[in-house]
Amino acid sequence: MKGFKFAGIYAGIKKNGPRDLGLIFCDKPATAAALFTKNRVVAAPVILGKKTIKRGVCQAVLVNSGNANCFTGSQGLLDARATAAMVAKEFNIPEDLVMVSSTGVIGAPLPMDRFKSGVPRLKEEIGLKNKIPTGSLEDFAQAILTTDTCQKIVREKGSIETPQGPKAVSIMGIAKGSGMIRPDMATMLAYVLTDADLTATDLHQALLAANERSFNRITVDGDTSTNDTLLCLASGEGPACIRDDAGLTVFQNLLEKVCLKLGKMIVKDGEGATKVIQITVRGGKTQEDAFKAAEAIAHSNLVKTAIYGEDPNWGRITAAAGRSGAFVDPDKMDLYFEKIPLVLKGCWLGQAAEKKAAQVMKAPEINIVLDLNLGDKTDRFLFCDFSENYVKINADYRS
Amino acid sequence: MKGFKFAGIYAGIKKNGPRDLGLIFCDKPATAAALFTKNRVVAAPVILGKKTIKRGVCQAVLVNSGNANCFTGSQGLLDARATAAMVAKEFNIPEDLVMVSSTGVIGAPLPMDRFKSGVPRLKEEIGLKNKIPTGSLEDFAQAILTTDTCQKIVREKGSIETPQGPKAVSIMGIAKGSGMIRPDMATMLAYVLTDADLTATDLHQALLAANERSFNRITVDGDTSTNDTLLCLASGEGPACIRDDAGLTVFQNLLEKVCLKLGKMIVKDGEGATKVIQITVRGGKTQEDAFKAAEAIAHSNLVKTAIYGEDPNWGRITAAAGRSGAFVDPDKMDLYFEKIPLVLKGCWLGQAAEKKAAQVMKAPEINIVLDLNLGDKTDRFLFCDFSENYVKINADYRS
Numbered sequence A, B: 001m002k003g004f005k006f007a008g009i010y011a012g013i014k015k016n017g018p019r020d021l022g023l024i025f026c027d028k029p030a031t032a033a034a035l036f037t038k039n040r041v042v043a044a045p046v047i048l049g050k051k052t053i054k055r056g057v058c059q060a061v062l063v064n065s066g067n068a069n070c071f072t073g074s075q076g077l078l079d080a081r082a083t084a085a086m087v088a089k090e091f092n093i094p095e096d097l098v099m100v101s102s103t104g105v106i107g108a109p110l111p112m113d114r115f116k117s118g119v120p121r122l123k124e125e126i127g128l129k130n131k132i133p134t135g136s137l138e139d140f141a142q143a144i145l146t147t148d149t150c151q152k153i154v155r156e157k158g159s160i161e162t163p164q165g166p167k168a169v170s171i172m173g174i175a176k177g178s179g180m181i182r183p184d185m186a187t188m189l190a191y192v193l194t195d196a197d198l199t200a201t202d203l204h205q206a207l208l209a210a211n212e213r214s215f216n217r218i219t220v221d222g223d224t225s226t227n228d229t230l231l232c233l234a235s236g237e238g239p240a241c242i243r244d245d246a247g248l249t250v251f252q253n254l255l256e257k258v259c260l261k262l263g264k265m266i267v268k269d270g271e272g273a274t275k276v277i278q279i280t281v282r283g284g285k286t287q288e289d290a291f292k293a294a295e296a297i298a299h300s301n302l303v304k305t306a307i308y309g310e311d312p313n314w315g316r317i318t319a320a321a322g323r324s325g326a327f328v329d330p331d332k333m334d335l336y337f338e339k340i341p342l343v344l345k346g347c348w349l350g351q352a353a354e355k356k357a358a359q360v361m362k363a364p365e366i367n368i369v370l371d372l373n374l375g376d377k378t379d380r381f382l383f384c385d386f387s388e389n390y391v392k393i394n395a396d397y398r399s
Helices: A043-056 A071-091 A112-126 A137-143 A200-213 A246-268 A287-299 A303-310 A314-323 A352-358 A386-394 B043-055 B072-092 B112-126 B139-143 B200-213 B246-268 B287-297 B301-308 B314-323 B350-361 B388-395
Strands: A004-009 A023-038 A057-067 A098-105 A152-161 A164-178 A190-195 A228-235 A276-283 A335-336 A340-344 A363-372 A378-383 B002-011 B021-036 B057-067 B096-103 B152-162 B166-177 B189-193 B229-235 B275-284 B334-337 B340-344 B365-371 B377-384
Touching: A004 A137, A004 B229, A023 A043, A023 A112, A023 A200, A023 B096, A043 A057, A043 A071, A043 A098, A057 A112, A057 A190, A057 A228, A057 A363, A057 B057, A071 A112, A071 B377, A098 A228, A098 B287, A112 B377, A137 A152, A137 A164, A152 A246, A164 A246, A164 B340, A190 A246, A190 A340, A190 A386, A200 A246, A200 B229, A246 A378, A276 A287, A276 B287, A276 B388, A287 A314, A287 A363, A287 A378, A303 A314, A303 B388, A314 A335, A314 A340, A314 A363, A335 B388, A363 B314, A363 B350, A386 B301, A386 B388, B002 B112, B002 B139, B021 B043, B021 B112, B021 B139, B043 B057, B043 B072, B043 B229, B057 B072, B057 B112, B057 B139, B057 B189, B057 B229, B072 B096, B096 B287, B139 B152, B139 B166, B166 B246, B189 B246, B200 B229, B200 B246, B246 B301, B246 B377, B287 B314, B287 B365, B287 B377, B301 B314, B314 B334, B314 B340, B314 B365, B340 B350
Parallel strands: A057 A098, A190 A228, A276 A363, B057 B096, B189 B229, B275 B365
Antiparallel strands: A004 A023, A023 A057, A023 A228, A152 A164, A164 A190, A276 A378, A335 A340, A335 A363, B002 B021, B021 B057, B021 B229, B152 B166, B166 B189, B275 B377, B334 B340, B334 B365
């Protein structure tokens, strides 16, 4: 996308490559908005980022994997600042236009020497001063990964009406996330870039709304990361999106689409995951009831292991709804696996229905619908199943 | 213990034995108190049991494993009543003196024919009418198990001062529970028997208090069963425990001891568990803060898998406290593995300390202490680690 440059290199922060240090550079300062983790234990780059983002403008984003710079005390905050300063100096821009993110192991001090040697190399890759850029979006997308098994890039295009006729608007997202994923803000690192032209306030509002319906509705393992950051940069090279105007709605919808797709990619790449499940709870008496029931089902280890075993274990699903705190009446519940009803008005439909549902479970993506039949509120969650590999990955993570 | 008889047989409810139907019979109607699951999806025997227990008296307890009689609609409730009626008829006692419990697969109808043939056999085992009893406590303890790998029986004795001098009081507990274990009431089946002589109200109060500090502080997998029941029967054959008297305090302490031991046995036998961990959170500003932080740590899959990997991953422990909703300040936290400090005032003590902590992790039972250093409130949870076997057990449970 015009206005943004990317780089990703191996700086030696991770034990092994291929890449662990990435940079997004904007030709001009971009309008910026960001959301951060709600975990009270927050990483140094999040503390710093919350301050930096206040002005609503950003030109460079430095991201490292392999080290979260979390639980590193006052030294960690000094280190985060120092890395921002390195980028500012190298690119000759003000320090408060640089956002930094870190992801990886908690508690280890940031290896500053790797940044010192790495940042100038990032500049070479970005290829400023009429040099041909050698860095790529894919390099950046790879540099931010930890236990992820694949890069996560999403692109969307739309059209916005302007006084000069329809004008194309582009939006693109890059994310990482595989474990420590639970909806409480963003639960991962995600960078969304657009050429749209809008104010920082409108961008922030749009990001809040999109996040609530996408990243705040996914879960891998129920643990909230200390480093979660969702950052959106708008270069303004494209069409203007003005408040109370159709243009802003177009932008909002595109933004939500990108966030939803990134969220799904994260769940699909969940540690040890073999299936992606969407649980829709409808017929809730209140919105909170629908949310609570969907959240409890998406987080239930018993539901997740049953799905891994391709077992349409409706007892565990209804039991999770029952303990969720939501108002439910077992005798009113309907439960569907895709279009196959397995429970209607609290009655199990028997072995034949269960066999059909078991067939559905063999698919890599499964829609489950629980109708509480108590009202008209709906909520949904995206989650993954739970395999032996999740345990293997997380028992050995630091060794 | 005097006043109680036991039996346990294989009635053919489970696919395979050794036992699946058990009975506790009291020589005389016993004072009774019970606590049940808080899950809104409740099994038929729980619905029935809540009514039966209201009078505070009970003479027989029928328990089956292999079928939870949950999500079985109005037929399930009729079936539960019918099984209570079978016991009442066979033993010639009023129906409302019979409590029934079921545990096992959710959703399948109760196989009534197995009960019809099984209940008379239980009577033979109990050996009433001057016959020698052939049933045993161990048979009963085995009949109530599902995925448990061992029987769970605890015995305690104490002494109560009476006008006639000190008198021995006995208390005994039998429990089952291995999966779908999460503290929200009792999360398992547990039967506590005593020869103490006390009122139903006092027994209920004592049970509430003991439960809060024992079963409500354990977790295996965070899922709350639909069938949880904790039932306490007091034969009154032993010493009187009168309110506002030291005797009731002695009884209360014994009861709590039995519940704590049973709770620990359940955690130790947690599905796939290899270690038992006690997390103590102290220095909480409020009791709720201490509770929330301890609960979040005990439920974190990342913490549980790290412990399985014998990794003193303090980052995951502090991060779980951070997302718990408790008020915490990372810069004030101390963290100990047994007596080994690994974090003091938010600072990691380095590789040497971590190596010592890693040694501690090799033990089958581990004490972890997180001091929030923000007040004087303490809470604790007992939990198990999380292995590949948990996934295996629960992916294949119904197949």
